[in-house]
Amino acid sequence: MAERYRLAVIGVGRPWRTEGATGFGMAHAHVQGFLKTGRCDLVAIADVRRDNAEAFAERYGGPRIYEDYNQMLEAERPAIVSICTWPHLHAPMTIAAAEAGVRAIHCEKPMAPTWGEARRMHEACVARGVQLTFNHQRRFLEPFQKAREMIRSGAVGKLLRLEAQCSDLYDWGTHWIDMLHFFNDETPAQWVIAQIDCRTARKVFGVPLEDQGLCQFRFENGVFATLVTGKDTDIGCANRIIGANGVIEIGWDQPVVRAWLRGQSDWVEIPVAEGIHDNVAHERATADIVACLDHGGRPLLSSFNALRTTEVIFAAYESSRRRARVDLPLLTDDSALLTMLDEGLIGPNRGA
Template sequence: MSTLKIGVIGCGSIAQHRHLQEYSWNKAVEIVAVCDINEERAIEIGKEYSAKAYTDYKELLADKDIDAVSVCTPNYLHAPISIDALNAGKHVLCEKPMATSSEEAAQMIEAAKKNGKKLMIGHNQRFVKSHQKARELIKSGEVGKIYSFRSAFGHGGPEQWSVDGKESWFFQKEKAFIGAMGDLGVHKTDLLRYVLGEEFVEVGAFVETNAKDFADVDDNAVCVLKTESGVIGTLAASWAYTSKEDNSTIIYGEKAILRLEDHPQYSLIVQYATGEIVNYELGKIQSNDAGGQNATGVIDHFVSSIVSDTEPLITGAEGKKSLEVILGAIKSNETKQIAKINK
């Protein structure tokens, strides 16, 4: 197959530090177009990657030569742009959360199916080596029955790395739809579903804004989750961890405890009930901290799924299941009741 021609829609931080960089490292692709409503930014990024710059994504999608696009826009535009791109015959890699409602997510999945194109959601935690190893250990029965878990994803907030700082769309409800819970919590719901190998059925949540007085979205969220087999645990998502980023997950099983990304050196520590401890050095997790800027694996996997015509690991259907947990958390917080998670 000839080189894949790629367009990137939205040229903010995630596009600059992840998508564009990682496409440029991949020998199978050529970045031919970029788009941003900020014309100056679009032109600047276009020059950097020798790509045509657009300010209207529909003009970019009209280019018949473009095979696939990354959608790196504010959350409220994920679904409309992805649907337009799929209908224009492009494969789509969409940032998370994939949409702002179940209906939008279903429409994205339908558009991919109708047009015979790949739709992948950028949940990079599935590509982290320690997470893959944990999934393997659980699947093989090495950990025994899973009893509980606790998972956290927190940092100081998007103002530290977003191209627009405190003015960023991340803090504006009409553009972001949800704050830390959608930015970080959705990653963790996807990770937990992947590692545990089962779906969540119920959620109880507190979703608050108490750290960022300039934001009209949540910056702290804590959820209690229950899987279909009765595993219960907690998930915390926060933009209020002002010192060090936390991206840890601990899984408590019958035969062992798995500590993921909870130690500066060992990305996975297995503490067996027998007293034996096994430490794994599997490389650094992706993070916003210095030293975590290694490739996510997302771009390479997306490209590979197109080139080899295989189903991506995080399809639209998978992205929707992770989104449903977040939507359930919002509902629980609003109703002050345990919410059932949509299938």
């Protein structure tokens, strides 16, 4: 008989776009995915807001409620923990769960507000044999799977360059930098050169972000990547894959995937049944987490992959601070963006 896993969740906000919601309510997507595997029992939840916890518990079968996640970890001894809080809490919660003997931790992205915290989360779990994943769930959606399949089949010839566009390097950018690594078979980045502009006091989930950015990096296999963020940065698609024999684009809307390959005279739409935001990605992600707990192996959303993405993000901020290229590995611990804001070097209080 297949093993059943005790599931607990830290951070159970209201569903997205409902009264009282302060975010996307990702705990709901996590729990729904784990429960759909038929292998997990939701035994406990922890949240500092009792009203949110009670509403969540009522919806998902009455798990025990805690206000202190450390007490929950000690009392319940869950096998799987989902962490769905704001980023500044990810590191202490992940490390506490690892130290409590949790076998698998599925944490929301981005990893953490600083590079040092991100590394320590990963290292704590590796040292204890804990399976740590971060929710870059779009890897499981058909448009991205199809694009990678076309790259691997040689449809665009030798891969030369990858491009992406979104609102910021950190919160949205973590998805696209992760996706560029996915397209390039998880090849690590070799160096990063970037610049950011911060003119307003802009935050997402409590973490300050740039208003506009430009990040270029080179993978170890010679492929180049560029991400543009913020104002006036529309490149005509979400992701672009450029090879010696053609181009693939993944759009924000229809057509979701299109290609212009050698021998063609125009764009050709590539049939896919899914978009780039479909919730089925969460079901596939949680199923993969459970399967890897069962049989071993590294999940597609492993922290080993997320750490490469996160290093590029913080190297981009560091490049802006140095006004120079940053060769990896990144040896700083802070977020150069946060430090420069604190020191008044950038941002609305610059020079104050």
